[in-house]
Amino acid sequence: MSKANINIIYNGPGLTESTMDVNDLAPALLALGDLIDNANFVLNGVHDRTKVRVNASFKTGSFGIDFQVAHNYIHQALTLTKDIPASEIATYLGFSATSIMGLVQFFKFLKGRPIKKEEIIDDENIRIFVDERKITIERKVLDLYKNHKLRESLEKLIYKPLKSDDINEFAITNDPKKGFVTVESNESEWFKSSYKETELLSEKVSEKVLKVCNPSFTGGKWRMSTLDDTFKFYSSISDREFQKRVLSAKESFTAGDTLKVMLKTTELQDGNNIKQEYDIIEVKEHNIESDNKLAM
Known part of the structure; x- marks a missing residue:
């Protein structure tokens, strides 16, 4: 079994007493579970192999939640491909404050703009063209981006809480010692999953x-x-x-x-x-x- 710890903090003027509206909190908690489950399906090809457990931690002016993600290797002996562990899933989702371009960082790069062109570099990497800019990312990150259920979960986790007057920052990490990946309220629109019928x-x-x-x-x-x-x-x-x-x-x-x-x-x-x-x-x-x- 592999495990990863994920720390989420919502900051804002309405959180001075370290309390958060249940209408914002409950969907966000459920969304993280769905987000990780869908990421596990995209990257490992199976459902129902992750468990997310919650511990709350609080500071004045913020509402913090600590999650433990357990990833069970129940199929590893039956497959030739090694499963991607929970810690790597967290990194691909963009929960790591490193130079690696994960999903959250990719959304921040796109800024709501559509992908114009994809150029395959090799089996692992792909070059993305957006307007006049281009960036190289791992294909697994692009696979996550193209999963609409996963994007809906990310919207509930980031966009919807940041639309509240009480919250102006979302922060997440899988290693607090390395810092947090942050999304400000003025960046929240980039995480909207709304799309046309086609x-x-x-x-x-x-x-x-x-x-x-x-x-x-x-x-x-x-x-x-x-x-x-x-x-x-x-x-x-x-x-x-x-x-x-x-x-x-x-x-x-x-x-x-x-x-x-x-x-x-x-x-x-x-x-x-x-x-x-x-x-x-x-x-x-x-x-x-x-x-x-x-x-x-």
Whole structure:
């Protein structure tokens, strides 16, 4: 079993007697449990493996809560991948006052702005573009950011208490000796989870070589796959010149043909689900594999 201690402090003019409105406190307490449970699901792939216990500590002008998070390794012997322990989950969530960019720090960097582009660096890291700025973060942090249930919990923990006239600062840490990560009331809007019914999360264009599984000769979506057939998907084709050649039978296709393309990948938040849409915006090369024509 792994454990992590988390200390939360709410500061503000209404907390001079170290008391806090139960309408602010109760949702925040429940939100932290949900936040850690959802983070555990995103990072470890399972639910119901964390326990959060509460101890209260008080100072004049603040309301402090100490949590102990217990993470039980009940599945570790059954998997080849080592679970991420509670202390690392806390760091990925941004509860560590270090140079590591966790989720809370990532929200503060975004300042409510949408991600414009993602650029994969390697298996562990990804570069994020926002307006004219860019930053490199671990992919696990981005995975946490894209989980809407987790974002709703973060809103209840940070945004809603800071909207109270009594509270003007939220502080959290998994090691008080290293300091606290803080969010001021004027930063609280950045932690709002409100979203449109379908919200654009990211959009990127990259050059790919794809295998044609099922072409469409009626202007519909094409069934495509990676060269090793590990990932198959449907993609629209917005390259009008290529579409004209296909519809006029100037392009013919055989089993195993490949296309070198510029592929636009759009990631959308649809309710609580993340979905990807694909569009081939330019066909650069068409490589014919054999003479076995696909039926038109």
